[in-house]
Amino acid sequence: MSSGEAATERSGVGAFYRLGGFLQRNLHNIGMPVAVLLLCILFSVASEYFLTVQNLRNVGLQAAALAAVALGQTLVVLTGGLDLSVGSVVALVSVVAALAMIAFGVPAGILAGLAAGAAVGVVNGIVVTRLRVFPFIATLAMLSIAAGLALNISGGTPIAGVPRDFALIAWTRVGGVPVPLLISLTLLGLVFLFLRYHRIGRDIYAVGGNPQAARLSGIATNRAVVTAYTLSALCAAVGSLILTARVGSGQPTLGTSLPLESVAAVVLGGVSLFGGRGSVLNVAMGVAFVSVLSNGLNLLNVSSYTQMMVIGLALILAVALDRRFAIRE
Secondary structure (H helix, E strand, O other): OOHHHHHHHHHHHHHHHHHHHHHHHOHHHHHHHHHHHHHHHHHHHHOOOOOOHHHHHHHHHHHHHHHHHHHHHHHHHHOOOOOOOHHHHHHHHHHHHHHHHHHHOHHHHHHHHHHHHHHHHHHHHHHHHOOOOOHHHHHHHHHHHHHHHHHHHHOOOOEOOOOHHHHHHHHOEEOOEEHHHHHHHHHHHHHHHHHHHOHHHHHHHHHHHOHHHHHHOOOOHHHHHHHHHHHHHHHHHHHHHHHHHHHOOEOOOOOOOHHHHHHHHHHHOOOOOOOOOOOHHHHHHHHHHHHHHHHHHHHOOOOHHHHHHHHHHHHHHHHHHHHHHHHHO
């Protein structure tokens, strides 16, 4: 083999390894959009209704509430924590907002719902930082507390009589786009800007990456963690308001599947469960994956129980991949 041919072969091998390294570093950036595209192709072939305008709007409506909850979950996971209470927060906010709307009007109901969500988030953050309770245990306990509170306030029954003006929000479109989807996209932009440009947003990454180093460098780690849990509950409250408008009543059992679905969307979007790594833009793709998967399985008449199994398997796979990359790094 001549020297020229050897150089060509070495450059070819080098290019192959560089491509492999690029794909490994950007697996979540490339893989999830491709996975969503493949799902769309699969379901469009399997069902003639998938690509209809009405069904795509349904996907957007379904994704809107999940996106709001998943964006808040992202903030907590970036700190190295986990918020299992988001489902109960959704139920509690739905009940509180519905009662306040009936008594005092829509604006007061929205504010009451957001305040209830924020209060739960603050308590979660304080329990984790001040009482030193593991996030899994703290938020699992809050899941039970908030669920019980929602059932007590509502008497265990749905609260009817939500003002029609509020319920119409779920079905109003601007330029053909459902308002709930516009709300979630706005929230996505706000969370993105917060993490990139706000000091506490950058602190959240630092705390998740290395809590001890963050503390030694002068970062107020407790403040960052409490902020993350508070914003997580606030985002869940926004998701609850979207769902409450869709069902037209306060539901004390609303959002039971959201803890699993939100964590799945976050991890599928490439946010590391070890904290300190991930992007909310990729989480949006994780939300799209879960929403398209659920919608497509519904069109194929797959039961909701089987859908939970599929999402659980996807979560296991995503965590396994995350663990593999973390070990390599």
